[in-house]
Amino acid sequence: MISMKKLTIKSNTSLVNKTGAWRTHKPITDNVKCIGCSLCAKLCPENCIEMKPIENKPKPLTDYDYCKGCGLCAHECPVKAIAMKEDY
Amino acid sequence: MKTNNIEYKKLAPGHNACSGCGQLSAVHAVMRGLTKDTIIANATGCLEVTTTAYPQTAWGLPWIHSLFENASSVASGIQAALKNRGDNQTKVLVQAGDGGTFDIGLGLVSGMWERGENILYICYDTESYSNTGIQASGSTPYGASTTTTPSGAQSIGSNQVKKDMMAIALAHGLKYVAQSAAGFPDDITNKVKKALATPGPSYIQILSPCIPGWGIGYDEAAMMGKLAVKTGLYPLLEYTDGKLSASSVNANFKAEPVGSYLKTQSRFKHLNDEEINHIQMLAAENIKKYQI
Numbered sequence: 001m002i003s004m005k006k007l008t009i010k011s012n013t014s015l016v017n018k019t020g021a022w023r024t025h026k027p028i029t030d031n032v033k034c035i036g037c038s039l040c041a042k043l044c045p046e047n048c049i050e051m052k053p054i055e056n057k058p059k060p061l062t063d064y065d066y067c068k069g070c071g072l073c074a075h076e077c078p079v080k081a082i083a084m085k086e087d088y
Numbered sequence: 089m090k091t092n093n094i095e096y097k098k099l100a101p102g103h104n105a106c107s108g109c110g111q112l113s114a115v116h117a118v119m120r121g122l123t124k125d126t127i128i129a130n131a132t133g134c135l136e137v138t139t140t141a142y143p144q145t146a147w148g149l150p151w152i153h154s155l156f157e158n159a160s161s162v163a164s165g166i167q168a169a170l171k172n173r174g175d176n177q178t179k180v181l182v183q184a185g186d187g188g189t190f191d192i193g194l195g196l197v198s199g200m201w202e203r204g205e206n207i208l209y210i211c212y213d214t215e216s217y218s219n220t221g222i223q224a225s226g227s228t229p230y231g232a233s234t235t236t237t238p239s240g241a242q243s244i245g246s247n248q249v250k251k252d253m254m255a256i257a258l259a260h261g262l263k264y265v266a267q268s269a270a271g272f273p274d275d276i277t278n279k280v281k282k283a284l285a286t287p288g289p290s291y292i293q294i295l296s297p298c299i300p301g302w303g304i305g306y307d308e309a310a311m312m313g314k315l316a317v318k319t320g321l322y323p324l325l326e327y328t329d330g331k332l333s334a335s336s337v338n339a340n341f342k343a344e345p346v347g348s349y350l351k352t353q354s355r356f357k358h359l360n361d362e363e364i365n366h367i368q369m370l371a372a373e374n375i376k377k378y379q380i
Binding site: 009010011012013014015016017018019022023039042043044045046047048063065066068069070071072074075076 | 097099100101102103104105107108109110111112113116117119120139141142143144145146147148149271273274306307308309310311
């Protein structure tokens with residue numbers, strides 16, 4: 001019989017899968033255009049965008065280890081501050 | 089756990105969901121509405137399969153999967169155990185897809201609601217069995233082409249209308265029933281917080297655009313959610329104590345023609361003008377029914 005100890009696994013262990021390798025296009029944020037609304041961070045299916053203060057204004061920081069390059073952030077950005085650039 | 093200065097808690101990246109997945113986008117909005125004192129019971133479906141590729145898991149909250157149909161019963165068991173321990177703080181959440189909610193798990197969902205347990209049930213509605221290859225479910229809308237309702241010379245795709253799961257939830261006397269869509273992250277988060285603050289069972293249904301199932305681009309999931317709302321096909325609704333909340337009613341609502349929503353998805357691309365007009369009528373009925 002398999003013990004429960006063996007079945008239960010540690011949290012957040014999926015972080016070993018660096019899904020950034022899936023990417024063909026890379027989101028590049030123009031921090032001058034960016035208004036810091038954080039919509040990209042809220043919509044990201046990977047939850048790999050974090051708002052970090054740059055010169056006291058919140059700006060998105062994308063974790064390229066996990067970004068799959070879907071382009072959802074670039075598509076939804078209200079000021080078109082995110083551009084998808086070829087990445088291979 | 090920290091990597092590259094980003095702190096992950098409730099649901100980490102590294103999961104295997106499609107690039108641009110509408111469901112995962114919605115799930116993160118739900119997670120922002122939860123506290124760390126939450127236990128999740130998950131039904132079989134894309135969310136379960138993509139986030140828990142054994143021996144790894146993306147979850148940072150206590151999470152359990154048993155079968156396709158019984159996530160609500162598992163949640164009832166968890167709730168009973170918490171009650172026995174005298175724990176009133178920990179919340180219990182069920183997550184399922186539309187297949188697990190509208191069809192396979194419907195009997196057990198009904199039982200959970202009948203017992204009146206304090207459990208939040210969230211249905212991520214992709215309008216088909218996305219995980220197993222886009223078969224039609226009770227949630228598949230009229231005219232959608234799926235692998236079991238293919239469009240062709242003699243077929244318009246699914247000839248059945250979408251099951252009204254919101255009405256089924258309301259018929260059980262739930263105090264909080266809401267509908268939202270991917271692309272409205274703040275709306276989803278607010279509804280989750282309200283549902284958790286309401287005692288007794290509550291139900292939230294979230295439209296989750298499926299990239300391969302709907303035949304849309306990798307960057308279009310949020311746009312599809314927004315279009316579904318703007319056309320009146322999938323309005324943002326909220327019922328408290330069985331009554332439509334004021335926040336759902338919008339006197340200035342001007343519906344967009346459904347063509348903008350249908351023509352951008354390959355599951356609807358076979359529809360002719362007559363059929364599109366029929367779907368336009370369904371949207372008009374929604375707008376009248378929900379006073380949006």
